Amino acid sequence: MNSSKSLRNTFLVILLSLILSACATKKTTTKIEGQIQSDVYTGTDTVKYLADGVPDRVFFATNESILTTKSRDTLRKQANWLRENSSINVVVEGHADERGTREYNLALGERRANAAKDYLITYGISANRISVISYGKERPVDSGSNPLSWSKNRRSVTVKAN
Amino acid sequence: MIKFVKILTIIIILSTSKASSLIEIDITRGNLDPLPIAVSPLFQDEKSKNNSFDQIKIENIGLEIASVVENNLKTSGLFNPLSKEAFLQKPDIAHLKPRFEDWALIKAQALITGKVVIEEDKLKVEFRLWDILAAREMMALAFTTVPSNWRRVGHIISDKVYERLTGEKGYFDTRIIYVSEEGPKTQRVKKLAIMDQDGFNNKYLTLGNELVLTPRFNPTSQMVTYLSYFKNLPRVYLLDIETGTQEVVGDFPGMTFAPRFSPNGKKIIMSFAKDGNSDIYTMNLENRVVQRITNHPSIDTSPSYSPDNKYITFNSDRSGYQQIYVMKNDGTNVKRISFGNGLYGTPVWSPRGDLIAFTKLHKGKFYIGVMRTDGSGERLLTENYYQEAPSWSPNGRVLIFYRETKSNDEGEGFTAKLWSIDLTGYNERLVETETDASDPSWSSLLSN
Numbered sequence: 001m002n003s004s005k006s007l008r009n010t011f012l013v014i015l016l017s018l019i020l021s022a023c024a025t026k027k028t029t030t031k032i033e034g035q036i037q038s039d040v041y042t043g044t045d046t047v048k049y050l051a052d053g054v055p056d057r058v059f060f061a062t063n064e065s066i067l068t069t070k071s072r073d074t075l076r077k078q079a080n081w082l083r084e085n086s087s088i089n090v091v092v093e094g095h096a097d098e099r100g101t102r103e104y105n106l107a108l109g110e111r112r113a114n115a116a117k118d119y120l121i122t123y124g125i126s127a128n129r130i131s132v133i134s135y136g137k138e139r140p141v142d143s144g145s146n147p148l149s150w151s152k153n154r155r156s157v158t159v160k161a162n
Numbered sequence: 163m164i165k166f167v168k169i170l171t172i173i174i175i176l177s178t179s180k181a182s183s184l185i186e187i188d189i190t191r192g193n194l195d196p197l198p199i200a201v202s203p204l205f206q207d208e209k210s211k212n213n214s215f216d217q218i219k220i221e222n223i224g225l226e227i228a229s230v231v232e233n234n235l236k237t238s239g240l241f242n243p244l245s246k247e248a249f250l251q252k253p254d255i256a257h258l259k260p261r262f263e264d265w266a267l268i269k270a271q272a273l274i275t276g277k278v279v280i281e282e283d284k285l286k287v288e289f290r291l292w293d294i295l296a297a298r299e300m301m302a303l304a305f306t307t308v309p310s311n312w313r314r315v316g317h318i319i320s321d322k323v324y325e326r327l328t329g330e331k332g333y334f335d336t337r338i339i340y341v342s343e344e345g346p347k348t349q350r351v352k353k354l355a356i357m358d359q360d361g362f363n364n365k366y367l368t369l370g371n372e373l374v375l376t377p378r379f380n381p382t383s384q385m386v387t388y389l390s391y392f393k394n395l396p397r398v399y400l401l402d403i404e405t406g407t408q409e410v411v412g413d414f415p416g417m418t419f420a421p422r423f424s425p426n427g428k429k430i431i432m433s434f435a436k437d438g439n440s441d442i443y444t445m446n447l448e449n450r451v452v453q454r455i456t457n458h459p460s461i462d463t464s465p466s467y468s469p470d471n472k473y474i475t476f477n478s479d480r481s482g483y484q485q486i487y488v489m490k491n492d493g494t495n496v497k498r499i500s501f502g503n504g505l506y507g508t509p510v511w512s513p514r515g516d517l518i519a520f521t522k523l524h525k526g527k528f529y530i531g532v533m534r535t536d537g538s539g540e541r542l543l544t545e546n547y548y549q550e551a552p553s554w555s556p557n558g559r560v561l562i563f564y565r566e567t568k569s570n571d572e573g574e575g576f577t578a579k580l581w582s583i584d585l586t587g588y589n590e591r592l593v594e595t596e597t598d599a600s601d602p603s604w605s606s607l608l609s610n
Contacts, residue, residue, distance in 0.1 A: 063483070065438075098566070101507035101521050101550045102375060102601070103420040104477060104484055106389075106396075107433065107440040107461040110417060114438025133394060134417060134435070138373055143347035143573025 040068050041151035046141045050158065054081045057157040058116060062097070062150075065111040067119060075116055078158050079123035089161040092116050094134040095141075097150035102136060109134030116156040131161065194588070196242040197327065198269050199235060203228045203246070204276035204287065205253040213280040217309045224253070224278040227287065230316025231274060231323070233360060234334045238324065239589030244270055257290065262297040270294050274323060285309040289319050291326055301326050313362060318609055333555035334359060337605045338562065339377045339386055340580060342366060343598040347573050354388060356403065359604075361594050367401065376420065376551075377401075378603045381513075382427035386603075387411065389419050398432050400447075412445045412452055420463045425471055425513075431455070433463040442476055442493075455493040466510045466518075467491070468535070475499075475509040475518050475535070486520055488535060499537030508551050511535070514558035517585075521550040521563075530563050532585065543587040556606045559585050562593060564600040 035043030039061035048056045056078075058071035067075065082088065094113030096105035113132035121127050142149040204224030206214065215221045235241035249256075250264040257275035265273050276289035288304035303322060305315055314335060321332030342355040354367040354374050368374055368390075377388035384403045389396060398411040398418040412418065414434050421432040428447055433440045442455040442465045456462040460480035467474055475488045486500040486509045500506040504524030511518055512532075522529040522542065528549045531542040549565040562582045569576035578600045580593035593602070 063479075098548070099523070099526075101464070101477075101484075101523075103433070103464045104461065104479075104507050106375075106417070106419045107435060107463050110435040110440060111438045111461065118438070132438075133396065135373075138350070138375070140348055143569055143576065144571045145568040145576075146571060149571070 035148060036151050038068075039064075039151065040070075041148075041154070042070065043152075046152050046155075050078060050160070051081050051085075054078055056159070057155045059151060060112055060154040060156075062154065063100070063108065065108070065115045067115055071116075072119060075119045076123055079120050079125050082120065082125045082129065087162075089129045089131070091159045091161045092120075092130060092132045093139075093157045093159060094132065095139060095153055095155050095157070096137045097153045098137045098140060098145070099150060100137065105136035106134050109136045112154075112156045116158065120158075196240055197271055198244055199241045199272045199274065199323075200244045200249060200265055200268065200270040201228045201232045201235070201246075202249060202251070202253045202256050202273065202275045204278045204289065205257055206278040206280075210278065210280045214278075214309065217280060217283070218312065220312075223280065223285070223309070223312055224276065227276070227278065227312055227316040227319070228274075230313055230360070231320045234317065234320035235323065237360070237591060239584060240324075240328065244268060260292055260294075262292075262294050265292075265294045272300075272323075272327065274319070276319070280309055283308065285312060285315065287315050287319075289322075291323055313358065314608070317358070317360075321607065321609075330559065331557045331607065333557050333560060333604070333607070335608045336556060337379075337608070338580070338593070338602050339367075339379060339605070340564075340595070340599045340602040341374060341377065342595070343578050343600060344370075347569065347576050354386075354401070355595075355597075355599070357595070364596055367403070367406075376601050378422050378553075379605045380423045380427045381425055381556075381606045382423075385423075385427070387421040387423060387430050387432075389421065398430065400430070412443075412450070414443075418443075420465065422466055424467045425469045431465045431467060431474065433465070442474070455491075456489075456496075457493075464508050468511045469513055469515045473511075473535070475511055477507045477509060484523075486518065486533075486537070488518075499533065499535070500540075501537060502540055510552060510554065512554055512558045513556055517558070519552040519554065519561055521552065530561060530583065532561075541587070543583050543585070544581075544590055549581070551601055553603045555604050561585065562602045562604055564602060566600075 041059040050056050054077045055074045058074050092113040094109035096108045117130045117132050140153040142152040204227050206224040211221050214223045232243040236243050248268045257277055271294055273292040279286040286306050290299055291301040293300050317335035320334040324332035336359045339356045342353045343350055345351045351370040352374050353370045354377050357364040373391035375389040377386050386401045390399045396417045398421040399408050400411050401408045411430055417435040419433050421430050429444045431444045434443045440461045440463050442462045444453045460478050462478045464477040465474050474491055478487050484505040484507050485498055486506045487496055487498050489496040504522050506520050506522050508521045509518045517532045519532050522531055527545050529542045530544050530552050533540040546565055547568050549563055552561040552563040560582050565581050567577045578598040580599045580602050582593055583590045
C-alpha cells in the first residue's frame with residue numbers, strides 16, 4: 001500500500017517536472033523567435049493590406065491547415081471588406097514552406113487556401129466570388145532557410161482578382 | 163527520336179562467344195572494386211576522317227565515341243577505364259586481334275575495340291569486347307546510322323558491354339527530363355528541359371513564361387506528362403517531345419497534379435483537388451474515360467503503378483501524417499506500408515517490381531530510401547538537408563533525384579541540383595546541368 005503510494009507520488013513528481021520543463025522550452029523558443037507562437041507566424045513583416053486594417057494573409061503551423069484565433073479574426077475582416085465591396089472578387093493563394101515534398105505541398109497549399117475560402121463563405125461571402133490556387137512551395141515570400149522564414153511562407157493570401 | 167531508333171539498326175552480329183567467360187560483375191552489392199577495362203579508340207582511316215569532318219565537324223569520331231563509352235562505364239561505378247597513355251597496341255591492330263599479354267600487362271581485364279567508317283551520309287560502327295584473361299572475344303556487333311547520331315552509338319555500345327558483363331540491361335541510351343531553375347528563390351523561373359543521361363544534348367522545351375513542375379516520361383513512347391500553371395490554372399499536360407504538341411489532360415474543374423503514366427503508357431494517374439481535398443484519378447488516353455481511384459477526406463497524391471499495372475503505391479496523410487500506401491489498381495485493399503519514424507513521401511515503384519523508392523523526412527533531415535512493396539526491409543541510401551523525388555533508371559539499379567542546399571537568412575547559397583545513387587547506396591554522383599535543376603525523370607531505353 002505504502003510503496004504503491006510512494007510510487008504514485010514519484011510518478012506525479014516526474015510528470016509535473018516534465019510539464020514544467022516543457023513549458024520552459026516553449027518559453028525560451030518564444031523568447032528567441034518573438035514572432036512565432038505554437039509554430040504559427042504572428043509578426044507583420046510580410047503582411048500587405050487589402051484595405052486599411054484588412055490584412056491580406058493568414059499563417060499556418062507546419063503541415064496544418066487549421067485557422068488560429070488570429071487568422072479567423074483576419075478572415076472576418078476580409079469578409080466584412082468583401083461585403084462592403086461587392087464588385088470585388090478574390091483569389092485565395094495557398095502556400096507551403098520548403099521543408100516538404102513538392103507534390104504533397106501542392107495538396108497542402110490547396111487545403112490551406114480552401115480553409116480560408118470556407119471561412120469567408122461562412123461569413124456570408126458567395127463562393128463564386130472566391131477562387132483558389134495552390135502554389136505549394138513554389139512561391140516563398142521569404143527565401144531564408146530557418147524556422148522564422150518557413151513560418152512566413154506557410155500562408156494563405158487573399159488577392160484581388162479584378 | 164523514334165525515327166532515330168528506326169534508322170539505327172543493328173545489322174550484323176559478327177560472332178558471339180557462347181562459352182562462359184571468366185569476367186563478370188556482381189551488381190547486387192556495392193562494387194568497391196570496379197573492373198579495369200581498356201577502351202581503345204575506335205579506328206578510323208584518313209578518308210573517313212575527312213568525311214567525318216565535312217559532315218559533323220568532328221574529325222576523330224572514333225576517339226569521341228570511345229570517350230562516351232569510357233565516361234558511361236566510369237560513372238556506373240562498376241568499371242575502371244584505364245588511361246589511354248598506357249595502351250601498347252594501335253587501335254586498328256587491336257581490333258583485328260589483340261595481343262592479350264600487352265593488355266594484361268596494364269592490368270586490363272576487358273578490352274573494347276572498334277572501327278568507324280563514314281561514307282555517303284552513313285556512320286558505320288563495329289565493336290568487339292574481349293576477355294583479356296581468357297584471351298577471347300566475348301561479343302561483336304555492328305551498327306549503321308546517321309553521323310549526327312554518334313553519341314547514341316557510344317551509349318548503345320556502353321549498354322551492350324554493361325549487359326554482357328553484368329547480366330542486366332544497361333541504362334545509357336536514355337534521356338532525363340527535368341525542370342531547369344533560374345533566378346532568386348522568391349521568383350524562380352522554371353522550364354522543362356531534356357538531356358541525354360550523360361548531360362549532353364540539353365534542350366529546353368518551354369520558355370519559362372509559366373511555372374512547370376514534375377515532368378514524367380511515358381515508359382513506352384516519347385511523351386511526357388507534367389504540371390503547368392499556364393494561364394494560372396495548374397493542370398496536368400501531355401507533351402509530345404517529337405512534335406512539340408501539348409494538350410491538357412482531361413477537363414477537371416480544379417487543380418490536377420502529380421501525374422505519372424501507367425507502365426503500358428495507356429493511362430495517366432494523378433491527383434485532382436476538389437474543395438481542398440486531393441484524391442487520385444486516372445484518365446485513359448485512348449478513350450478519355452476518367453476514373454476515380456481514391457475517395458478519402460485526406461490528401462492522396464504521388465501515385466505510381468507497379469510494373470504489372472495491378473497495384474498503385476501512393477502518398478496519403480490519412481493516418482494524420484504523410485505515409486506510403488499500396489492499393490489495388492481499382493482503389494480497393496488500401497494498406498499502409500511505411501511504419502518507420504518520420505514522414506514518408508514520393509513513393510515510386512521500381513521497374514523490376516520488387517522495391518518502392520521514397521523520400522523520408524525525419525528530425526529535420528531528408529533521406530532517399532527503398533523498401534519492399536510490403537514495407538519491409540527499409541534501407542536509407544542517402545541523407546541530406548533537403549532531397550526528394552527519386553526516379554528509377556530503366557534497369558532499376560540507379561536512382562536520380564534532386565537536392566537543395568540551405569540558404570542563409572538573405573536567401574543566398576541556395577542551389578538545386580540533380581544527383582544519382584546506386585541502389586546499393588554507393589556511387590553517389592552530381593549529375594551536371596547547365597542551370598539549377600529539379601524533378602528529374604528517367605526515360606526507358608531508347609533502343610533494344
